[in-house]
Amino acid sequence: MKWGPTIAVVLIILLAAGAFLIFTLQDEGTGASLTVLTPSSTHEVDLEEGAVPIRRIIKNTGMTYDSSTVLATTTDGDILSVGGGTEISVRDGRCLLGGDSELLGLAWGGGMEITTTMSVARTALCSLNLSAPGVPLVWTDVERVVVLELDGLGWGLYSNTNGMLNNLSGMDALMPALTAYPPITNVGTAMAVTGLPPAENGIRARSDHTLLKPTFLDVGGIEGHSTAWIEGDSGFLDADMENNVDSDGDGTIDDEIHEVVMEHLRAGTEIILGHYHSIDDAGHQSGPESAEQMDAVGNIDRYIGEVASFLENGTDPSILIVFSDHGMHEDDDGLGVHGEFRHKDMFSIVGYELLGGAEPLPEPGLIIAGDISNPVEITLEEFVELPSVEAYLVVKGSKGDEGGNYRGVELSTVMELYTSGDVVTIRLSAIDGYTVTLPGHYADEGSGVILAYEKDGEGLGDDGPIRLIVPQSLAGEYNGQECLKGVIKLEVNR
Ligand SMILES: [Zn+2]
Numbered sequence: 001m002k003w004g005p006t007i008a009v010v011l012i013i014l015l016a017a018g019a020f021l022i023f024t025l026q027d028e029g030t031g032a033s034l035t036v037l038t039p040s041s042t043h044e045v046d047l048e049e050g051a052v053p054i055r056r057i058i059k060n061t062g063m064t065y066d067s068s069t070v071l072a073t074t075t076d077g078d079i080l081s082v083g084g085g086t087e088i089s090v091r092d093g094r095c096l097l098g099g100d101s102e103l104l105g106l107a108w109g110g111g112m113e114i115t116t117t118m119s120v121a122r123t124a125l126c127s128l129n130l131s132a133p134g135v136p137l138v139w140t141d142v143e144r145v146v147v148l149e150l151d152g153l154g155w156g157l158y159s160n161t162n163g164m165l166n167n168l169s170g171m172d173a174l175m176p177a178l179t180a181y182p183p184i185t186n187v188g189t190a191m192a193v194t195g196l197p198p199a200e201n202g203i204r205a206r207s208d209h210t211l212l213k214p215t216f217l218d219v220g221g222i223e224g225h226s227t228a229w230i231e232g233d234s235g236f237l238d239a240d241m242e243n244n245v246d247s248d249g250d251g252t253i254d255d256e257i258h259e260v261v262m263e264h265l266r267a268g269t270e271i272i273l274g275h276y277h278s279i280d281d282a283g284h285q286s287g288p289e290s291a292e293q294m295d296a297v298g299n300i301d302r303y304i305g306e307v308a309s310f311l312e313n314g315t316d317p318s319i320l321i322v323f324s325d326h327g328m329h330e331d332d333d334g335l336g337v338h339g340e341f342r343h344k345d346m347f348s349i350v351g352y353e354l355l356g357g358a359e360p361l362p363e364p365g366l367i368i369a370g371d372i373s374n375p376v377e378i379t380l381e382e383f384v385e386l387p388s389v390e391a392y393l394v395v396k397g398s399k400g401d402e403g404g405n406y407r408g409v410e411l412s413t414v415m416e417l418y419t420s421g422d423v424v425t426i427r428l429s430a431i432d433g434y435t436v437t438l439p440g441h442y443a444d445e446g447s448g449v450i451l452a453y454e455k456d457g458e459g460l461g462d463d464g465p466i467r468l469i470v471p472q473s474l475a476g477e478y479n480g481q482e483c484l485k486g487v488i489k490l491e492v493n494r
């Protein structure tokens, strides 16, 4: 243990002045503590200075690590999907992920599938065949998207309703979803409706109202779909919303909001977002899991049932998506509050149901097109059956290094199997609309360029299902720019 020179100096001055001194021992090379959340618990883990793999941090909570998703929330408003082997370095009392990103904490499913609320906009857009900023919860093809936001319905509250919610619990999927930090309405809603973390959508605090990125309603509207965002009476984000007031004076605006949602359904509006507030209101006024809040949850569940049966009886293939912006915990007076990095606040819900004849589709693989005689579409199942290689590769971007054993198909193999002759350039496109154009020699045998589908024996999650990995030997040290995530199309240019 080393004494900090500052403490020593203060000690001498105070002693000289004859003051009575109480102090806590501090050594200079401090460790740090990191919060680890699961959908049902919050843990503080003390870490020593140095680099610690995430799987060891999770073991330090007393739980058994399995390979389920780990999400890292950073203080600059980002959320990253990380592997158990990723190292956290502790320096000067701060936990750093990669180069400079400081960690706020980790969230881990603990054997349960978890996602983030970013999947809301991503699923809405992919279901309409529009480009999305990441992979959806389900692949499908629909004509209508209805999203219902259930303010304040945390995963903890949902888990304790003991099956009284027939409509919610009967959905095709419903799972815990990490929301944005701080877990408050404008920040949580912004992440869900843009499909992007606070660092990118611009809503990072209660005082932020201007979205820097379009919502799924904006994107759908630009593409010619009819849209409606049905809200309460407050403008917590600057967006095109239809506001409602408690016109019948029964103490809640949700009946008025629900009536407008049903009107839009009947009118054929293609993309609808309805935001219900009563679960959050009841939690603040009467406490989490109070009889009043349970009543509100039951009432909202009936609204969900009404929307689902309308869509099921219609002729348009549709997807119904539900989510909450945050959960809440009990304060000292027994009332509900939220805004902290703890499981009750941070774990909300996300779920979906396919209705009106909509069907799930297989995960898309790779489309191979461009200047070739036979454009093909390979499914992901077929893709992973192609001859593959495994190599330890490092992807280095502005957020630091991500090293791992990547398994994938060499670009040269794909070219050999599906194209012939020389190419000038190869253009790859991703699900989020990003593209990279590679020089032809990247497809030479032995170049080391792969289309990866596994890292350290696991699927690529949010970075996949297929990711281009260009080794540092070709792209230079900062190869992150060229390592396109979510590759869905390869076009040859001769
Ligand atoms: Zn809220």
Ligand SMILES: [Zn+2]
Pocket (backbone or CB within 6 Å): 152, 280, 281, 284, 338
């Ligand atoms: Zn609230």
